[in-house]
Amino acid sequence: MSMKYFISGTDTAIGKTLIGVALLHAARSAGHSAIGAKPIAAGCDLIDGIWQNEDAAALRAASSLELSYEQVNPIALKSFMAPHIAAEREGVKINAVDLCRKINALPDAEITFIEGAGGWLVPLNDKETMADIATGLQVGVILVVGLRLGCINHALLSAAAIKQSGLKLAGWVANSIEPAMDVKDGNIAAIEKRLQAPLLGTIPYLNPADPEAAAALLDIEPLL
Template sequence: MVNKVFITGTDTAVGKTVVSLALLQMLQQQEIVCAGYKPLSQNAQLTEQGLQCADAQLLKQASTIELHYDRVNPYPFTGSEVSTGSITTFNEQNLTEGMSYIETQVERLVIEGTGGWHSRINTQNPLSDWVIKHKIPVILVVGIKLGCINHAILTAESILQQGGELVGWVANRINPGLEEYQQLIALLTQHISAPKIGEIPYISHAHQKNLASYFNIDPLAHFFSH
């Protein structure tokens, strides 16, 4: 039984958090105990409780169990992918132990990546190496915009070439004025070997909405059942 999935994207700011929240919402509707996990985060801000990332806070709120922020996001970085934040290294063993801890508390775990599949934090190895090592099934989020076909196909191919399991992809419309939207969806459907499991229209403040209706859970039925 698969009890976790990893959410990656074609790039940063393509909707990984939105898709992660949508999956958690769907699990809640099935009355499945679930939680979100963001091992590494970028652009964290200093709060009264320490460094915290807005995306990780949303995952924490969407989880069905109460978790301390540090459990949801053990490594918050103040910088971006190539800049130096307050934390300059991370320990893979800590990531694994953090994942295992939450797994003992829930039935399903949604793990959100940072940036794209090969994104690095402060020039370290990409998080994708850790995902492949632990054989975590992957869902690819494609931000629908001009240029996304190349990014999506290359990312999907890379996941498979590394030995990863690409269980599906999600189209997230981030440009409401894109005239070629339907053509892009058709091309992506034709060239990505995994099924399209969701299609999210452009929605203002999407993280505040119920997004479950935009998904087809059939390809992931085993993940959304007890």
């Protein structure tokens, strides 16, 4: 058994890394080897002579196999901004085919979770978007829905774009990103009714973020 999933989100800063690390914890707790990767990360600090991103480092730390930082995050951009803009400023070339090759070269694990940057159609360059990495890998997609006003539209638009790309929406996670949200349950129910994919879990607002607590609320059975 060897499975790969691409983690996308309805926006940036909606908890993709929290859910990615939680999925790694859940998979490992269920007895599966699991690794995480973040092909592109924007917003890095120089640590031990290597530009490193906090989210990519969290995925690496939660993986069950030993991985170098560069394996987890091949493109680490210094500036916290849209990846294609940061790459242009820093003279870095982003190519979806090359990134897919690097992801496919990762050590074999039963489950690999690949976290995108931002949402589904975030540009990589003048021609490619984040979707080209997922389609190049031909993997199922897990959509993290940040629960706030407008999330129904964001979720349905993202799901439609994923379907148009020819990939399967393997599941979605409802992640609370605000301390209080009016009719949160109603929003979740509306999305669940319209998405043809299993709801893997509903995560309450966690401050600070707690991937292990989130993992306990996830049902990964539909992914296995």
